[in-house]
Amino acid sequence: MTQSTFEARLAQAREASARLREAxxxxxxxxxxxxxxxxxxxxxxxxxxxxxxxxxGKTLLVRTLASSLELKFSRIQFTPDLMPSDVTGTNVxxxxxxxxxxxxxxxxxxxxxxxVILADEINRATPKTQSALLEAMQEHAVTIAGTxxxxxxxxxxxxxxxxxxxxxxxxxxxAQLDRFLLKVMVPNPSEDEMTAILARTTGHEVEAPxxxxxxxxxxxxxxxxxxxxxxxxxxxxxxxxxxxSAPESATAPEIVKRGLRYGAGVRGGQSLVLxxxxxxxxxxxxxxxxxxIQRVAPPVLRHRMIRSFEGEADGLTTDQVIEELxxxxxTRPGPVxxxxxxxx
Amino acid sequence: xxxxxxxxxxxxxxxxxxARQVRLRITARWALSGLAVGLALAGVAAAALWWxxxxxxxxxxxxxxxxxxLVALLIAARRRLSDTDVALYLDxxxxxxxxxxxxxxxxxxxxxxxxxxxxxxxxxxGDPKRARPRVLAWLHGLAPAGAGAVVYLSLIPLPxxxxxxxxxxxxxxxxxxxxxxxxxxxxxxxxxxRDAEQKERLKQIAEEAKRLRxxxxxxxxxxxxxxxxxxxxxDVAAERLKLGDQKNRAGLEAAVxxxxxxxxxxxxAKALGDGDLVEFDKKxxxxxxxxxxxxxEAAKQALKEAEKAAREKGAKELAKALEEQQKLFxxxxxxxxxxxxxxxxxxxxxxxxxxxxxxxxGQSGSPEAQKRLAESLEKALQGMSEEERKRLxxxxxxxxxxxxxxNPMTKEQIDDLSKRLGTPEGQKALEEQxxxxxxxxxxxxxxxxxxxxDAEKGGAEAERGLGGMPVPMEGSGTPGPGDKGDKGDKPGQxxxxxxxxxxxxxxxxxxxxxxxxxxxxxxxxxxxxxxxxAGTKINPGAPMQGSTLGRAPSRPxxxxxxxxxxxxxxxxxxxxxxxxxxxxxxxxxxxVGRYFQP
Numbered sequence: 057m058t059q060s061t062f063e064a065r066l067a068q069a070r071e072a073s074a075r076l077r078e079a080x081x082x083x084x085x086x087x088x089x090x091x092x093x094x095x096x097x098x099x100x101x102x103x104x105x106x107x108x109x110x111x112x113g114k115t116l117l118v119r120t121l122a123s124s125l126e127l128k129f130s131r132i133q134f135t136p137d138l139m140p141s142d143v144t145g146t147n148v149x150x151x152x153x154x155x156x157x158x159x160x161x162x163x164x165x166x167x168x169x170x171x172v173i174l175a176d177e178i179n180r181a182t183p184k185t186q187s188a189l190l191e192a193m194q195e196h197a198v199t200i201a202g203t204x205x206x207x208x209x210x211x212x213x214x215x216x217x218x219x220x221x222x223x224x225x226x227x228x229x230x231a232q233l234d235r236f237l238l239k240v241m242v243p244n245p246s247e248d249e250m251t252a253i254l255a256r257t258t259g260h261e262v263e264a265p266x267x268x269x270x271x272x273x274x275x276x277x278x279x280x281x282x283x284x285x286x287x288x289x290x291x292x293x294x295x296x297x298x299x300x301s302a303p304e305s306a307t308a309p310e311i312v313k314r315g316l317r318y319g320a321g322v323r324g325g326q327s328l329v330l331x332x333x334x335x336x337x338x339x340x341x342x343x344x345x346x347x348x349i350q351r352v353a354p355p356v357l358r359h360r361m362i363r364s365f366e367g368e369a370d371g372l373t374t375d376q377v378i379e380e381l382x383x384x385x386x387t388r389p390g391p392v393x394x395x396x397x398x399x400x
Numbered sequence: 401x402x403x404x405x406x407x408x409x410x411x412x413x414x415x416x417x418x419a420r421q422v423r424l425r426i427t428a429r430w431a432l433s434g435l436a437v438g439l440a441l442a443g444v445a446a447a448a449l450w451w452x453x454x455x456x457x458x459x460x461x462x463x464x465x466x467x468x469x470l471v472a473l474l475i476a477a478r479r480r481l482s483d484t485d486v487a488l489y490l491d492x493x494x495x496x497x498x499x500x501x502x503x504x505x506x507x508x509x510x511x512x513x514x515x516x517x518x519x520x521x522x523x524x525x526g527d528p529k530r531a532r533p534r535v536l537a538w539l540h541g542l543a544p545a546g547a548g549a550v551v552y553l554s555l556i557p558l559p560x561x562x563x564x565x566x567x568x569x570x571x572x573x574x575x576x577x578x579x580x581x582x583x584x585x586x587x588x589x590x591x592x593x594r595d596a597e598q599k600e601r602l603k604q605i606a607e608e609a610k611r612l613r614x615x616x617x618x619x620x621x622x623x624x625x626x627x628x629x630x631x632x633x634x635d636v637a638a639e640r641l642k643l644g645d646q647k648n649r650a651g652l653e654a655a656v657x658x659x660x661x662x663x664x665x666x667x668x669a670k671a672l673g674d675g676d677l678v679e680f681d682k683k684x685x686x687x688x689x690x691x692x693x694x695x696x697e698a699a700k701q702a703l704k705e706a707e708k709a710a711r712e713k714g715a716k717e718l719a720k721a722l723e724e725q726q727k728l729f730x731x732x733x734x735x736x737x738x739x740x741x742x743x744x745x746x747x748x749x750x751x752x753x754x755x756x757x758x759x760x761x762g763q764s765g766s767p768e769a770q771k772r773l774a775e776s777l778e779k780a781l782q783g784m785s786e787e788e789r790k791r792l793x794x795x796x797x798x799x800x801x802x803x804x805x806x807n808p809m810t811k812e813q814i815d816d817l818s819k820r821l822g823t824p825e826g827q828k829a830l831e832e833q834x835x836x837x838x839x840x841x842x843x844x845x846x847x848x849x850x851x852x853x854d855a856e857k858g859g860a861e862a863e864r865g866l867g868g869m870p871v872p873m874e875g876s877g878t879p880g881p882g883d884k885g886d887k888g889d890k891p892g893q894x895x896x897x898x899x900x901x902x903x904x905x906x907x908x909x910x911x912x913x914x915x916x917x918x919x920x921x922x923x924x925x926x927x928x929x930x931x932x933x934a935g936t937k938i939n940p941g942a943p944m945q946g947s948t949l950g951r952a953p954s955r956p957x958x959x960x961x962x963x964x965x966x967x968x969x970x971x972x973x974x975x976x977x978x979x980x981x982x983x984x985x986x987x988x989x990x991x992v993g994r995y996f997q998p
Binding site for chain 2: 062066284285286287289290342343345347388389392396398
């Protein structure tokens with residue numbers, strides 16, 4: 057591919073992402089950081105877990121995104137009595153016109169057979185049902201009655217979690233949380249945003265946005281994301297960052313040693329680089345910078361670290377740990393950093 | 401060449417230019433830092449050299465600055481930034497979002513062309529002033545400060561020289577024209593020696609003393625002079641007769657024992673036991689002077705037995721001295737007898753005082769009484785008429801006939817004297833003879849000891865003259881302060897220890913006959929620390945606990961503090977007599993057998 061071709065693809069990607077942001081912006085007020093992070097997940101080919109209080113527009117965001125993408129949208133409301141087959145689908149006996157059994161079984165596809173899946177309040181379903189979804193997320197395929205069914209691409213799951221009303225919920229185990237590329241915290245809107253929301257949602261109903269990206273566009277974006285270059289020093293920085301998050305590591309800062317039981321693993325490192333590539337792509341760059349790693353670190357790593365008892369007792373959050381890692385893990389080798397600092 | 405390759409070449413060219421500039425400036429910064437640190441150290445070194453008064457070396461301290469710069473250059477070479485490091489530096493300074501680092505290492509890739517384009521653009525548009533490393537740092541301020549310090553310290557005068565250390569004790573020069581005391585050592589040359597070898601040794605000691613006197617007159621180190629005097633004293637001490645040494649000890653004890661058996665020679669025995677031959681000689685002189693013949697005979701007998709005992713015990717030198725004393729005793733006895741007879745012949749002409757002296761001479765036999773008596777006789781002789789002198793001569797002649805003649809006046813001499821007494825020449829001859837009789841007649845050994853003792857005292861005097869503290873020695877003390885006591889009948893043995901009120905000897909004196917009451921005391925001697933303490937009260941205490949290791953009947957296996965079980969007593973038939981049968985050397989067998997005896 058020539059420079060012009062790659063440059064053109066980059067330009068197209070920039071333009072596509074701008075269109076997508078604009079379309080979402082017609083419905084969603086503010087939450088730009090959340091929208092950006094959801095787009096990182098979409099472009100990097102990962103799944104996103106949204107966590108926020110009720111009424112912050114999580115579901116609306118997902119619905120708007122699905123509308124903008126012209127992709128098949130499914131919503132699964134997770135409840136304690138939801139069964140795995142309710143998610144994946146099942147084989148049912150086909151009846152003839154007289155009501156008698158024909159002896160044939162026919163597959164009734166569940167909501168997982170969509171392209172943009174909203175797994176609403178995922179922590180309210182039993183682990184068995186959760187695992188049915190998580191298997192599909194990992195494998196991009198489901199197995200029903202012994203038959204494996206591939207899911208349509210792109211397959212993008214956006215799950216939501218409610219941090220309040222934790223009674224009767226089934227928190228996702230760490231191993232399953234690891235399947236999500238990003239965990240996005242949905243913040244409360246600012247005063248201006250709230251004003252705009254109130255104005256927009258209390259009048260006539262807003263129309264859903266038109267689709268601005270098609271299936272092929274999304275797949276092209278994902279392919280381009282993989283082509284984004286990463287220099288070895290940047291990869292080494294990502295590796296140092298992940299290593300420093302392990303409490304047993306010699307390079308771990310004190311807050312990690314004291315507040316964490318487990319750090320991020322290899323999958324965390326892969327996610328870090330992938331999300332950084334997506335960020336670089338969205339910003340129209342062909343290479344990843346140190347700052348990209350630092351910016352994507354909170355949503356990528358916050359659900360991959362397990363706090364120690366001491367950390368929990370101290371009220372330490374994984375975001376605080378990541379903040380400290382960004383501060384303490386050196387980006388460049390010592391002599392280079394000295395030269396940079398000495399020239400300021 | 402494709403456009404992509406052209407772009408890549410352009411990027412490499414730009415990058416190399418930037419890299420050279422970055423590396424050069426970083427190296428310059430290192431060199432300046434090294435120079436600054438080196439010059440700061442040079443300033444410190446120059447200050448140290450100034451303080452140590454090494455004036456000529458001060459400017460050389462500036463070389464430390466060059467050394468610092470060289471060391472810094474070496475460090476800079478070792479830490480030279482690689483291309484990747486330079487690219488990272490430029491990414492950071494040009495805010496290129498790691499485009500330069502990525503472009504530098506990126507191989508065949510979809511994004512390569514775009515990344516290189518971005519990197520080239522960043523390098524092309526980068527502001528060199530903003531991006532290049534700073535050469536100067538606050539640390540470099542030390543360079544002019546250090547250089548200034550070196551220059552200043554090189555120009556200012558050196559501090560005054562510290563006072564030289566005091567010379568080692570005794571190294572001071574002394575110059576004494578005539579050191580008192582040395583003359584006593586020099587007199588050893590004329591002393592009657594025991595033999596030719598001793599004569600030679602005494603001569604050498606005297607010559608050494610003379611040389612020392614001459615050197616002191618010219619000036620010499622005090623410690624050397626002190627050392628020579630100490631050697632002279634040692635040499636003199638070595639010449640004294642040592643009756644108490646291992647060779648003479650048994651003989652001395654035997655001789656003293658024999659003398660002590662006789663009441664009249666008890667004091668002489670004590671003097672001999674003390675090794676004081678001068679005192680011993682004096683005691684023997686007193687005994688020889690005594691009027692009672694029985695006393696003299698007993699003394700002679702004791703002396704003979706003592707000589708025999710000393711000879712038997714192998715103390716040849718002591719036996720020789722006692723033998724000489726026997727001969728001398730008889731001579732002294734004759735002299736005393738002659739004096740007494742002369743006094744008897746002149747009895748009517750003697751004054752009351754002379755009669756007292758005669759009585760005392762007969763009782764104590766002291767040399768002082770002998771002298772006084774001879775002087776009284778001389779006076780009396782001058783007051784005699786011609787007739788009286790003639791009668792005296794006849795009497796003397798008669799007496800000689802009775803006694804069979806003896807020294808120092810032979811029968812012929814007295815006969816001749818009696819004939820000549822009528823003439824003035826004869827009278828003068830008798831006066832001379834009387835003077836001769838009044839003279840003390842010490843033994844050779846006593847004279848020698850006296851001379852050596854004087855020489856030792858002279859050595860001590862010389863030491864004092866040099867300002868040293870002489871080692872106390874027997875007989876070198878000065879009289880004590882007491883002056884009211886009775887006449888002492890015993891010489892002081894140790895300085896100021898006479899606490900019975902009958903002597904007044906100074907420190908170590910044996911020759912002092914002071915009349916003090918011994919209530920005085922020696923002035924306190926200043927000392928830096930406590931040297932000794934005597935008379936401490938010792939509280940009686942219980943005996944120390946412990947086990948007693950003694951021989952007592954016990955059972956086999958028993959020790960002093962453990963009861964025996966008797967198990968060892970049950971020996972098998974083959975074990976009995978094992979000690980006797982074992983390979984124990986003959987000389988130990990009996991001892992070992994006794995040890996294992998149950």
